[in-house]
Amino acid sequence: MSKDTLSVTDNSTGKTTEFPILRPVHGNPTVDISSLPKDLDYFTFDPGFVSTASCKSDITYIDGGKGVLLYRGYPIDQLAEKSSYLEVAYLLMNGELPTKAEFEDFDAEIKSMSMINESLKSFFNGFYHDAHPMAMMTGVVASLSAFYHEALDMHDDEHRRLSAHRMIAKIPTIAAACYKHSIGQPIVYPRNDLSYCENFLNMMFSVPAEEYVIDPVAVKALELLFILHADHEQNASTSTVRLTGSTGANPFACVAAGNAALWGPAHGGANEAVLIMLDEIGSVENIPKFIAKAKDKNDPFKLMGFGHRVYRNFDPRAKIIREMCHEVLSNLGEENPLFELALKLEQVALEDAYFVERKLYPNVDFYSGLIYKALGIPEGMFTAMFSLARTSGWVAHWLEMMEDPSLKIGRPRQLYMGAAMRDYVPEAER
Secondary structure: OOOOEEEEEOOOOOOEEEEEEEOOOOOOOEEOOOOHHHHHOOOOOOHHHOOOOOOOOOOEEEEOOOOEEEEOOEEHHHHHHHOOHHHHHHHHHHOOOOOHHHHHHHHHHHHHOOOOOOOHHHHHHOOOOOOOHHHHHHHHHHHHHHOOHHHOOOOOHHHHHHHHHHHHHHHHHHHHHHHHHHHOOOOOOOOOOOOHHHHHHHHHHOEOOEOOOOOHHHHHHHHHHHHHHOOOOOOHHHHHHHHHHOOOOOHHHHHHHHHHHHOOOOOOOHHHHHHHHHHHHOOHHHHHHHHHHHHOOOOOOOOOOEOOOOOOOOOHHHHHHHHHHHHHHHHHOOOOHHHHHHHHHHHHHHHOHHHHHOOOOEOHHHHHHHHHHHOOOOHHHHHHHHHHHHHHHHHHHHHHHHOOOOOOOOOOOOOOOOOOOOOOOOHHHO
């Protein structure tokens, strides 16, 4: 076997074949098994696709063992400290950080596209006031293709660029409108004199009757949260966007599909689950009891917001967001039992040998929900906030996929375990 191939022999037939080994810039070497059915008449079985690379990508890299997250090669901590969300969105889509002139043009175009069609107001009015924001967002995002069908030629570079920019520009307006509808307030129009995150906060919390003062700490926190959530490699929602896009579906339908996948509590609802857990614990005095429950294998209780499927070390995003969480809570200048409970739980878990040995450290979801709640964003909007931030990653992956000349429609195989072939039995003989 050469160093660039993997030789495989079928012991039942004696047939041997070789598969190319693809060597990435970072990460594990990957075996190209695309010829496996043709060469050996086999498929592979990989539930959850945990060992399968579904695509080649230049966008994001994660090393779960070392706690590394890179956007286009840039460490997440550097971007979190020095960049802005809109600059990160440009980076994800274009592969390089923008020059000053490039960013000014990008920023101006995003602002010019931030309004939504007035007809969408009646669309929002079709939802019950207590509809989940993700239900509204999924429907409204999918409907955008009905307003911009003149630029949906997915083989046209300019159409793709316009669609991607429109999606990033309009998603804050849509998310804020979902919230306003849920509380019976008028939709607030975007303002081009505000930054991306300032604009979102203004659309969320301002009302026509009085002036709204934007808190700079809130803007800083939102920028950080959006950067940390902008992309995370081939997660469930991003893979859904890619799978949907592989059919040639328009980008708004693809992002709506990603939105629906993110809605699942196992994916985008984790930060909301943290607050539900804190409500269940109730008070600092109850922490030891619930820590014991979390250690008990026979108890279904779990500490939400601790550990991560990908990261086998500390979530690098959690290290960054932890400081911001404390800054936001300090900025409130008032005591809050829920926040005190969360911080005490964090301290106990970080000092407990059971959690330390298993590397069950607080992850980004543990802190993000606390920050959103501190900013006045209701729990029902948490997943919508995640969707807003992740949209830049979704469109970046969609653009990359659509520019790939080797693009094929996604078609996973299966391991069929049903009945063997059999003949139809007439009703009278059953």
